[in-house]
Amino acid sequence: MGEEDLYRDIILDHFKNPRNKGAVADPDIKVTGANPFCGDEIEITLKIQNNRAETLGINAQGCAISQASTSMMSEALQGKQLNEIKDAIAFFRDQMLSQQTKDWPPQMEDLESLEGVKQYPVRVKCALLAWNTLAEGIKEFQAQGNQKVAARHVEGEQ
Amino acid sequence: MKETLSSTLENKNSKLDILKVRADFPLIAKNKVIYLDNAATTQKPKTVIQALTNFYENSNANIHRGVYRLSEEATEAYESIRKKVARFVGAQNGASSIVFTRNATEAVNLVAYAWGEKFINAGDEIILTEMEHHSNIVPWQLLTQRKKAKVKYVPYDPGTGKPQWEALSSLMTERTKLVAFTHVSNSLGTINPVQEVIRSIRKLGSPKILIDGAQGVPHLPAHVDDWGCDFLVFSAHKMLGPTGIGVLWAKKEILEAMEPFLGGGDMIKEVSLETARWNDVPWKFEAGTPNVADVIAFGPAIDYLEKIGLAAIGRHEQELTRYALGRLEQTPGITLYGTKTAEERCGVVSFNIQGVHPHDSGTLLARENIAVRVGHHCNMPLMKKLGIMGTTRASFYLYNTLEEVDALIRAIPKIQKIFS
Structure with a gap:
């Protein structure tokens, strides 16, 4: 994928019109993450029902890549089972961090546009922030026996 | 100090022969990148490499x-x-x-x-x-x-x-x-x-x-x-x-x-x-x-x-800085940081394109082969004071040219268009 594909319309659309903006009331999972290097900051809140992410809220600030990735993630994972979400997170991380990429499943097709980020290795962590943050929130939630959690702050890393 | 002073005095009225200077730096002479990140590290002349x-x-x-x-x-x-x-x-x-x-x-x-x-x-x-x-x-x-x-x-x-x-x-x-x-x-x-x-x-x-x-x-x-x-x-x-x-x-x-x-x-x-x-x-x-x-x-x-003299280098950097500041002031949608005049600074312009995160600016400038530093520049307390996450910083040295500043300025509207 060529460099010219990085700031594609779809990424800019998610950056300018972030989906699922705001915080859900009385969340079951609340988790925050940041990349101190870039100043990207996000807060993810989820309402869980029957092991399913019923509603998902995002508050984010930072670069276009981190914000677009966060917005796309929220759209792709809204309403999914927690196990499906965990699989999607693992899949996305793998797509961003490995040289080879697999075909994107239909529900994640917008996210394909983020493959261009791989041209700029230092920016990959911008794309991964939301996913790593959500992974931590779910992990904590399940570790606490599906009790409400305000998970620890996640610092950006790959 | 006497020797340093005399060498700078000798060069008091000389102007940099920029093409000759650029030819002395193998990486610069290749003209493959517009290198405006000299506050991070500078390029090396042939004599150093040799x-x-x-x-x-x-x-x-x-x-x-x-x-x-x-x-x-x-x-x-x-x-x-x-x-x-x-x-x-x-x-x-x-x-x-x-x-x-x-x-x-x-x-x-x-x-x-x-x-x-x-x-x-x-x-x-x-x-x-x-x-x-x-x-x-x-x-x-x-x-x-x-x-x-x-x-x-x-x-x-x-x-x-x-x-x-x-x-x-x-x-x-x-x-x-x-x-x-x-x-x-x-x-x-x-x-x-x-x-x-x-x-x-x-x-x-x-x-x-x-x-x-x-x-x-x-x-x-x-x-x-x-x-x-x-x-x-x-x-x-x-x-x-x-x-x-x-x-x-x-x-x-x-x-x-x-x-x-x-x-x-x-x-x-x-x-x-x-x-x-x-x-x-x-x-x-x-x-x-x-x-x-x-x-x-x-x-x-x-x-x-x-040999070139810090006085001549200083004058050259001043010219680049003054020109860059002037061009940036005339460019709509730019926030400038630091002192108002070029004379109070040393070869650095730090700015943000409004509505664009500096890391996005940096990546888009990199696409134009322009190397600048973006982010907090290891000055997190200062950035906090300025209420920003970071800036886009162009820093000049003796081998940079006004044309390179022009290239930087020309890239800005392209970035603004992408984010408009």
Whole structure:
């Protein structure tokens, strides 16, 4: 994928019109993450029902890549089972961090546009922030026996 | 200092022959990248690169040890750079006050350990500015944490783009043991009036004074004897030299009073199983085999700067800075940081494109083959004060051209269009 594909319309659309903006009331999972290097900051809140992410809220600030990735993630994972979400997170991380990429499943097709980020290795962590943050929130939630959690702050890393 | 001054005076009226200068820098001469990240590191002239190759091909031997010719020659070449460096920063007493380190950061840390451990006590104070690079903040935080001492800051004034030096009179007390500040801000380019500030410090008390010269020494004449500071630190790689070489200059009596930094070979005169006797300064602070090749290759970097002259380089940087500031002021949707005029800065313009995160600007500029630094520039406290996550910083040196500034300015509307 060529460099010219990085700031594609779809990424800019998610950056300018972030989906699922705001915080859900009385969340079951609340988790925050940041990349101190870039100043990207996000807060993810989820309402869980029957092991399913019923509603998902995002508050984010930072670069276009981190914000677009966060917005796309929220759209792709809204309403999914927690196990499906965990699989999607693992899949996305793998797509961003490995040289080879697999075909994107239909529900994640917008996210394909983020493959261009791989041209700029230092920016990959911008794309991964939301996913790593959500992974931590779910992990904590399940570790606490599906009790409400305000998970620890996640610092950006790959 | 006399020699440095005379060489700059000779060049007083000369203008840089920019094409000739560019041809001296192999990476620049290839014209593959518009390199505007000189505050991070500078490109190297052929003579520096050749000195490295030449050393390994013809002169490589360890120093201060061998009784054979090759080692003696390497020792002589290494020690001759100390003299050159001392002269370049205006240190008449010269070579014995120059300690080679890995970089300016290590030089600050050396002072924080070897001087700080001995002379800073609980309740003492160290004064810095809010404009300092992390390397002139963190070593002092570590020291004051160890010693239960205190760091205080001269506030940065976003209105003027300068530290509020007048605050010194209320900040300084009899417990103030050190004032450490940068000659030139790495993120904004603000030039601090070193001589003037040192005078006001001396009027208020007698703390030691450390100047961070990492961004100053490569661009502006340093006169440590005339300034009357106690320590100066800087890095070779920001002034055309190789990476891996930093310099600490300190008053000789202070170096002699300090404890060693690292222990090992070369820093001792005599070792028994129980104890050791330290070598004379500066070798007391250079434990183990130093970075011989890079120190030797630092020589031609200084020669190059002296040949062109810091005065001519300074004028060229001023022209680029003035032009860049003017063009940026005329570009809609730009926020500029730092001092209002080019004269108060040293080859740096720091800005943001409104509505665009600096990391996005940086990536999009990289797409145009323009290398700038984006982010917090190791100035997180300053960025916090400015209420931003970071800036886009273009920093110039002797080989940059007005056309390169034009390329930067031309790229901005393209970025704005993408984000419109």
